[in-house]
Ligand SMILES: Cc1ncc(COP(=O)(O)O)c(C=O)c1O
């Protein structure tokens with residue numbers, strides 16, 4: 001069954017502040033019987049100080065829903081309404097020492113109940129319900145079908161690789177590949193029907209190229225010599241990989257040993273841009289990608305460019321986590337495509 | 352799970368899997384390091400293996416009342432047997448591309464037919480059930496046609512224990528020239544089966560549901576039934592399932608089959624009595640709960656009770672803390688967000704479907720164990736209900752809860 005932390009177990013078996021509160025002056029109710037999760041959060045707020053003096057919950061839900069509710073009450077007691085409304089579901093999950101990805105929605109429910117209670121206290125209208133979830137598709141990153149579908153629609157995604165780049169789904173063990181392919185194919189099909197994308201752009205189930213098994217040379221160490229841009233028809237997009245596109249197939253053996261000069265080194269950048277113009281282009285590309293990272297609580301900034309190496313600062317949620325690798329792969333691909341030559345993106349520490 | 356307290360744990364999750372009987376383990380042991388040879392080899396290291404496999408096949412044959420021992424094909428489990436049967440039936444009947452099955456089958460059938468429907472141009476009809484889990488036979492008749500390649504209904508439902516009249520259902524299929532497959536994984540070893548006297552063409556079984564080892568199953572294939580293997584390779588299982596036989600496991604299944612047959616009549620009587628005691632006791636002491644499934648025709652060992660206004664995983668965690676192992680079809684345990692497809696097909700209200708707990712007994716279950724369950728469950732349920740927003744001091748009050756959105 002689930003791997004719950006000891007804190008989760010403790011808050012489930014010995015819930016704090018469970019039960020009804022008759023003199024609550026702020027109540028937030030979310031969920032429903034049909035979704036199998038429901039939470040009623042009751043707060044007693046001191047009208048003068050706006051401090052939450054007491055909190056109680058009633059929860060219909062699994063072990064982690066009850067534990068999340070219990071944690072929520074512990075987190076808000078003693079805080080002012082304004083402090084409390086800054087709490088996020090991450091705070092609840094962190095308080096509990098983490099939740100299994102499938103169970104993160106329990107912490108989201110806690111945050112939503114709090115938002116509802118605060119809104120009720122302030123007499124505000126609640127925003128439109130954006131509480132929609134679907135089946136959990138990617139366990140590595142806890143991404144559900146609803147989120148993936150939104151990303152596909154909003155960004156007109158038509159390749160698996162871009163789905164991974166936008167949602168992280170599929171960026172780990174890759175065992176969610178089949179359901180991802182299905183979801184992408186189905187969503188694209190619907191988008192074609194709605195006239196959002198052209199039929200020939202749509203992803204067809206099973207048409208994804210096989211993952212390219214490129215030989216990674218000594219981990220991340222990549223020859224510094226410029227490598228000829230792939231000639232001929234545009235390469236089919238391959239799953240995001242951190243490895244640089246290998247040298248042309250003519251010299252695979254040599255690559256493994258040392259940075260052998262490529263048969264016909266393309267001295268000039270493929271786009272024919274001057275290094276300064278390239279830098280401007282790269283800077284713009286990275287600027288364009290920033291909002292995506294910020295949505296996840298992270299950020300990316302261009303630091304420097306040296307030949308084939310693009311150095312970036314990664315901060316926040318992106319740095320350090322598994323995702324960093326993933327993220328870099330995505331940036332690398334976009335820049336390589338724009339410049340028409342392979343580059344390597346590496347993270348550097350901010351000094 | 353680790354949370355077991357000092358008391359001897361009570362295992363009431365035998366529909367998930369069973370304890371391998373010590374006699375079974377003992378029968379298997381020589382086939383790991385003494386008689387480890389390949390049954391197909393000539394030399395002495397495998398001399399006894401062939402004979403042991405024959406014996407095991409015969410024991411299973413007797414348990415299910417097959418006419419010939421070669422009608423049994425050993426596989427890796429119920430799932431493989433199901434996949435083999437459905438795919439084979441579609442391949443041997445060109446011109447027929449429809450499958451009829453029920454809405455309450457195990458995922459080993461349902462996800463397969465979903466796939467076939469979506470990607471292999473197969474037309475799938477999923478027949479519904481009533482509130483007691485009984486098949487809508489009129490709907491079934493209506494869907495049968497000369498396009499039907501195969502009909503697949505389970506013998507007994509893994510969640511509710513409800514038994515389908517597979518014998519009659521198979522006759523109906525044959526009237527339309529369709530093959531009939533039965534997922535009997537939950538029935539074999541628990542209720543008497545005499546497959547030769549039925550119209551069933553193919554039947555899936557799984558060893559670990561009857562105290563045999565895991566990772567082994569069998570497909571019954573009535574003599575003369577056209578067949579295409581799923582797994583091609585060597586000539587094992589007469590070319591119908593390539594791959595070196597899992598000899599120790601097969602020997603174990605043979606022993607388990609023998610043992611199940613020997614005591615089946617008494618086991619049924621005892622398990623039924625214990626199950627009924629459990630059900631009457633809980634319904635009387637807990638309130639706002641009910642037994643699901645067909646009270647007149649179900650497995651002797653299975654009881655799924657729906658507790659209203661609380662959620663199954665929470666109940667299971669508390670049960671586990673009290674040393675009782677059961678299971679739930681609740682959304683939260685399975686990682687999906689939907690409650691059990693079986694209970695939903697039965698139109699069990701959401702208020703109850705989320706709180707359904709399955710207790711599944713085995714022939715080893717004792718009266719003391721049932722008493723333990725009866726002693727702890729009422730308190731667990733009451734404790735969780737106090738925490739439920741759908742419950743107030745005066746009892747159920749779903750109308751008290753008016754969320755910002757639903
Ligand atoms: C009705 C039914 N069919 C098939 C299976 C799958 O069997 P196995 O685990 O041997 O693959 C199960 C077991 O969960 C079952 O209950």
Ligand code: FES
Nearest residue numbers: 138140172173174
């Ligand atoms: S489950 Fe999606 S990458 Fe592992």
